[in-house]
Amino acid sequence: MYTIPELQQLIEKAIPEIDYPTHPNNLYEPISYIMNLGGKRLRPALVLISTDLFGGDVLKAMPAALAIETFHNFTLIHDDIMDNAPLRRGKQTVHEKWGTNNAILSGDVMMVEANKQLAQVDSSVLKSVLNAFNATAQGVCEGQQLDMEFETREDVSIAEYIDMIRLKTAVLVGGAMKLGAIVANASEIHADLIYEFGENLGIAFQLQDDILDVYGDPEKFGKQVGGDIISNKKTFLLLSLKQLLTANDQQRFTAQDHNDTEVKVKNITSLYNEYEIKQLATEEMQLHLEKAFDALNRIDVPAERKKELIELANELMNRES
Amino acid sequence: MYTIPELQQLIEKAIPEIDYPTHPNNLYEPISYIMNLGGKRLRPALVLISTDLFGGDVLKAMPAALAIETFHNFTLIHDDIMDNAPLRRGKQTVHEKWGTNNAILSGDVMMVEANKQLAQVDSSVLKSVLNAFNATAQGVCEGQQLDMEFETREDVSIAEYIDMIRLKTAVLVGGAMKLGAIVANASEIHADLIYEFGENLGIAFQLQDDILDVYGDPEKFGKQVGGDIISNKKTFLLLSLKQLLTANDQQRFTAQDHNDTEVKVKNITSLYNEYEIKQLATEEMQLHLEKAFDALNRIDVPAERKKELIELANELMNRES
Numbered sequence: 001m002y003t004i005p006e007l008q009q010l011i012e013k014a015i016p017e018i019d020y021p022t023h024p025n026n027l028y029e030p031i032s033y034i035m036n037l038g039g040k041r042l043r044p045a046l047v048l049i050s051t052d053l054f055g056g057d058v059l060k061a062m063p064a065a066l067a068i069e070t071f072h073n074f075t076l077i078h079d080d081i082m083d084n085a086p087l088r089r090g091k092q093t094v095h096e097k098w099g100t101n102n103a104i105l106s107g108d109v110m111m112v113e114a115n116k117q118l119a120q121v122d123s124s125v126l127k128s129v130l131n132a133f134n135a136t137a138q139g140v141c142e143g144q145q146l147d148m149e150f151e152t153r154e155d156v157s158i159a160e161y162i163d164m165i166r167l168k169t170a171v172l173v174g175g176a177m178k179l180g181a182i183v184a185n186a187s188e189i190h191a192d193l194i195y196e197f198g199e200n201l202g203i204a205f206q207l208q209d210d211i212l213d214v215y216g217d218p219e220k221f222g223k224q225v226g227g228d229i230i231s232n233k234k235t236f237l238l239l240s241l242k243q244l245l246t247a248n249d250q251q252r253f254t255a256q257d258h259n260d261t262e263v264k265v266k267n268i269t270s271l272y273n274e275y276e277i278k279q280l281a282t283e284e285m286q287l288h289l290e291k292a293f294d295a296l297n298r299i300d301v302p303a304e305r306k307k308e309l310i311e312l313a314n315e316l317m318n319r320e321s
Numbered sequence: 322m323y324t325i326p327e328l329q330q331l332i333e334k335a336i337p338e339i340d341y342p343t344h345p346n347n348l349y350e351p352i353s354y355i356m357n358l359g360g361k362r363l364r365p366a367l368v369l370i371s372t373d374l375f376g377g378d379v380l381k382a383m384p385a386a387l388a389i390e391t392f393h394n395f396t397l398i399h400d401d402i403m404d405n406a407p408l409r410r411g412k413q414t415v416h417e418k419w420g421t422n423n424a425i426l427s428g429d430v431m432m433v434e435a436n437k438q439l440a441q442v443d444s445s446v447l448k449s450v451l452n453a454f455n456a457t458a459q460g461v462c463e464g465q466q467l468d469m470e471f472e473t474r475e476d477v478s479i480a481e482y483i484d485m486i487r488l489k490t491a492v493l494v495g496g497a498m499k500l501g502a503i504v505a506n507a508s509e510i511h512a513d514l515i516y517e518f519g520e521n522l523g524i525a526f527q528l529q530d531d532i533l534d535v536y537g538d539p540e541k542f543g544k545q546v547g548g549d550i551i552s553n554k555k556t557f558l559l560l561s562l563k564q565l566l567t568a569n570d571q572q573r574f575t576a577q578d579h580n581d582t583e584v585k586v587k588n589i590t591s592l593y594n595e596y597e598i599k600q601l602a603t604e605e606m607q608l609h610l611e612k613a614f615d616a617l618n619r620i621d622v623p624a625e626r627k628k629e630l631i632e633l634a635n636e637l638m639n640r641e642s
Binding site for chain 1: 433467
């Protein structure tokens, strides 16, 4: 078995070797730009580790891994347009650097590049790979749509929120692992179980993000602690609080909208503490983590092969940034 | 053999039966909206007629035909954003009706839908179909990029212009026909020849569009005659004229930029007439039409099977709108 860092390195080496076209320059340059902004290459590494888990040849899964990473970076380009984001990993976003129209089109052709990579998998698994990939891509688009719609909706339920992060974030984690399983010729049951592992891990990961945004150590978090509170983002924490607030505290909550941001973060965090929202979020996170481990348990391969995935899950859940 | 109108009807019947998801509503509604704005369904009909030409089962080519039509309509959504177009076929564009962010995302998921349709072709031809489709999609993106870049470039050559319309328009016509050939298990040589037919027909078609925009009958043309002149669009006609203008006429030409539009159309058309630009464009169009027919001639199927395509080409070239 490979370790995750070994697989991340394999990906890191393979990315500069992808043979993107070069003309027109402005169409293709953004692809190399965003692909080389960094990132942990965790999604493509999950494709490969899943192939490895089921005893497949990880090199045969490389086209699917690169397709997942290319697709993911394509969604970053388009999401940044929609979010009007100036920066991505500390660098100018593609639409800031090349203009919005160029960024739309570079994103489009990047999706085509992802499909070109995908088409290189073995013919014997091609149809299954396409079906899994297309279902994943579709889910990610649906998640982004829901995320945008939630910004202007005041009646978002917690169930809807979980479903949104499932689609926007977790489906891609699950889909990556399913692709790896298919390339390894795993059974359909196994492919679905590793999908379930990945999807639930993805949901747990996002819930932990929500928690870290409020309770992270400012020295280690990397982003501004309280960022979600300042931008009124409807996270699991905010939605849970709103559901529980008494009429009195409702007023305390609403009053924060006119406060300066530091006071706002402090006061909303106090409300979170009083209503024990962190515990609620942690329980929900644990629930999905248990679902993930339950699915992994049901996969019929030697326990030793699962070690790396169990470690990864525990690492992700104990991270501070 | 089917006739083109019969195949267009088959497509027209199949489109409402495509099973697009429905949730989130705002993500998927634009797909049905744009797919049902009308259009001649010529591209998907060309997929089917190409299958028919090579003795294949047209129904087996339906997924590829619908993928081509879905992809084409996806490009319309994104092109309309980039062109800031308020109307498409007399109706509000998707981004006008749903907003730009929604339109970007609906376009993205529509590309996924096209890929889902494509994945339904027979496994035996799937890899070839994907390769042809992805090359086509890539070309269309490149063409749109060049078209945008030409707007602000003053040194566009005629060769570059022909290459741009080849990519933006003709590659999709050729690609559609190649897909149909692949589904019919035609030889690679035949698939390439029918591609060549389609691509050259597409270039000829676009050149005729440039001519009609200036010389069309206002009663029959459907669009405003002189529209390209008013918007300074770098068509084959304009680029040819600029290449030939004497220093004196160069001044007459430049002076038009400040005129009212009716006078501008009249004066530029006069210059076109003096320099016999219509003949030049017609010759270029004929050249590509001949290349198309030459490729068709080299296809080894009974002459009778080619009749419908020859008729179609002649009809397209003698159209008035």
